[in-house]
Amino acid sequence: MNNLTILVIDDEPNLVRSLQFSLNDQTIDLQAAYSGTEGIQRFNTLTPDVVLLDLGLPDMSGLDVLTQLKSISDTPVIMISAHGDTRTAVKAVREGALDYITKPFDIDELELLIRRCGEQQRLSKELHFLRSQQIHTQRIVGNSHQTETLRHMIEQVGDSTAKTILISGPSGTGKALIARSLHDVRFSNAPFIEINCAALPEQLIEAELFGAERGAYTGAVQKRDGLISLADNGTLFLDEIGEMPMAIQAKLLTFLENRVYRSIGGGKEHKANVVVIAATNKNLKTAVDAGDFRADLYYRLNVVPIVAPSLSDRVEDISLLIRFFGEAFAKQEGCKPPIWSEEIIAQLQTYSWPGNIRELKNLVERIIILYPGQTALPKHLPNEYRKNAISTTVDNLDYSSVVEHKERELILSALRKNGGRKGLAAEQLGISRHALKRRIQRLNIDF
CATH class of the missing domain: 3.40.50.2300 (Response regulator)
Known part of the structure; x- marks a missing residue:
């Protein structure tokens, strides 16, 4: 979150x-x-x-x-x-x-x-931005074979009548983006409701999914509509499905079999016409064998499987992704994007990318903030992204620490010059006030 x-x-x-x-x-x-x-x-x-x-x-x-x-x-x-x-x-x-x-x-x-x-506000903003940039599967940036295959799969599945879809792949590979793309191919104007199954305690996830009547449990002071109800005639995206508690798995399976559910404390059955897309970074088959995930739910979800490829398997896309994120962050920060040198792109194509696209996105944002409008070179990368990273130091300091120190000094200098007024400091730094606030929080700056 x-x-x-x-x-x-x-x-x-x-x-x-x-x-x-x-x-x-x-x-x-x-x-x-x-x-x-x-x-x-x-x-x-x-x-x-x-x-x-x-x-x-x-x-x-x-x-x-x-x-x-x-x-x-x-x-x-x-x-x-x-x-x-x-x-x-x-x-x-x-x-x-x-x-x-x-x-x-x-x-x-x-x-x-x-x-x-x-x-919901975050998703609304992201969806608005993505729709202003690209439509449907064109939002899946890249021209590698793996990316083209993924686009084709999204178009096929999106145009089908499939009601349950399972997206698997390592963390950071864009599973949520794939889910939204599937939704956009099928629906022109319908709800897309997302829930992270790992973010809620077991006692709340049932109420969040199915809803609850007033007085159904301690603290339920009013009737609560569940996300299944809100997603009616649209899509319900269950992220991190592998973290769903076993008791809730059984109730979800019942809903998937007949699309009928009851709210907590309610006696009446409700129907919902919902496309359910689940995503996981776990091997659910292994989880089934270990007794951590219901076999019947796994097979019910796995009707149409889609695999999100790792970034290391689609290195040809790195150049396009860097420019895509660079332009987006430069617009967000109100600055010019860097000029991406061939050397830095070649360097990044040799990296293993354990954090996948999310990691690349965070790296691009960092470079945008520190080197707006400059030519981005390998020396601008944090230590772990450079060749011989273990032996590369700057004055015996980790390169990422040097960059963080420089960022802190620039922000403190701007705040001092502007009497602590964050709006003026952000304007001097060439970034938005909200972006400055994020940096201050991340660097624990007390001013």
């Missing part, structure tokens, strides 16, 4: 402190505003991923704040309502809020809701 910036707009300092304590997580940055006016101002400067908005504010109605926020951005807004004010909260949902939660609320349920909102 990427880092989430949460803006809480609530006039109760105790509630804010409680949230900051309870959501104390390196992946969540919680900021606060104590009035509607301050909340709108902070929203414009923070560009948060999710907003928690109280209905009762001292200077204006939470509904008025919601209207102004939705006119600025489609950022998910979760309303906080007092007990007995459910009718107003429902009205807020009708006017654009994504969901609401009633005081006093269960912190685990709130965190799950926040992460779901943040993940």
Whole structure:
């Protein structure tokens, strides 16, 4: 999960402190505003991923704040309502809020809701960007034999009536992108709902998938629609399916066999017309033999198998991938992309790429930030990507440490020159404020 910036707009300092304590997580940055006016101002400067908005504010109605926020951005807004004010909260949902939660609320349920909102927002942004760049399987960048074979397979399976598809391959090979490509080939306007089976505890994943009735379990203060329901007539993508608990595997198998399910605490059966795409970096057959995965579920999922090739098996694509990611990150950072020398491309084609495309993407982002508009040479690579990496040092320091030190110094210098104002510092560095914030967090800069 990427880092989430949460803006809480609530006039109760105790509630804010409680949230900051309870959501104390390196992946969540919680900021606060104590009035509607301050909340709108902070929203414009923070560009948060999710907003928690109280209905009762001292200077204006939470509904008025919601209207102004939705006119600025489609950022998910979760309303906080007092007990007995459910009718107003429902009205807020009708006017654009994504969901609401009633005081006093269960912190685990709130965190799950926040992460779901943040993940949906991230996926929405990524999908919008990818659609603006390329359509359908053209988003699978490369011209190697392995890539062309993968594209052809996606087109064939996407045009079929297959209801269950299993994508396997090492971490970082783009299994989620393959799943979205399969979805886009089949559907022009339908939901694509994703869940990471490894990211949720067992007691929550069932409610997340199948939904839950009010009072079905401790903390279930309201009815919750499951992801299967949200994916009706579209695609449900189950990432890291190999991490799904055995008890939930049995319930998923039942759904796959007849496309019928019950929510937790509900007695009524519901039908859902859903294409289920599962992905795993594990060998599920080995997991079946070890007793860690149900054999019947494996065979039910493995109706149409697709293998995502490792980057080391498609090194001919590295040059195109570097330029694709380079242009995308340069646009994101507001700078010129580097000029990729033949030497650096040749060097990267000899690397083993244990992290696959994800690793390459992260490396390109790093070079964009440190050397925008320059000619990228092998000397600009971190130590592990260079020949004779074990013996290569710079003044007895690991090259990656030198680069990190230089990055830290550049950021600190910009902050000092601009009196700690991050917006001006980001402008001086030629990157976005959000990008600067990410660097500050990653480097643990306290300014």
